[in-house]
Amino acid sequence: MSAITAKATWRRKMRQLRDQQSPRSLPPLLHTLTAAPCWKNALTIASYCPIGSEQTPSLIEKAAANEGKTLVYPRVLDSGKMVFKTPVPRDTFEISRYGIDEPPATADTLDSSEIDLFLIPLLACDQYGTRLGYGGGYYDRLLKTALGFRCGLGFDFQQVTDLPREQHDVRMQGFLSDSEFQIF
Secondary structure (H helix, E strand, O other): OOHHHHHHHHHHHHHHHHHHHOOOOOOOOHHHHHOOHHHHOOOEEEOOOOOOOOOOOHHHHHHHHHOOOEEEEEEEOOOOOEEEEOOOOHHHOEEOOOOOEEOOOOOOEEOHHHOOEEEEEOOEEEOOOOEEOOOOOHHHHHHOOOOOEEEEEOOHHHEEOOOOOOOOOOOOOEEEOOOOEEEO
16 A cells, blocks of 8 residues: 555544544643743744644643743645744634634745744654644645754544655654653
């Protein structure tokens, strides 16, 4: 089975599992992240607006705001790329064609090299840091040249032993779940 076919099978399985089992009341184990050097050294944190049954970064965002860290959010461009926009009030966000809240197009774009910590949604993550996303490649393209710490955010059951990989896949450096923060 090719990696593309295997990924499609994993996506269906993990989306169904997350939709059935995601304990939305179980937030990520925040103190395990905030004690880590990748948090302490971060001035700018890239977050995301969750959709469906994704793990929510709201407690992390609150902790970042309390510590004076800058939060930035992604916006998908027509070119198939994703950028992060400088901080704007959340009430100015727009709903994208994918149904995701995004900063307005008029907000300034931040160079990805200025982001110290990326919080990244996922369907699954394996013990090697391989992330299974939705298949659009937006994060892989952006993270290929980014310097910040790449942290997948999900639930315990989303960590699996081994996922199919392709050459373009960018690995996570950490995974934060409802019970631990693991560094790969």
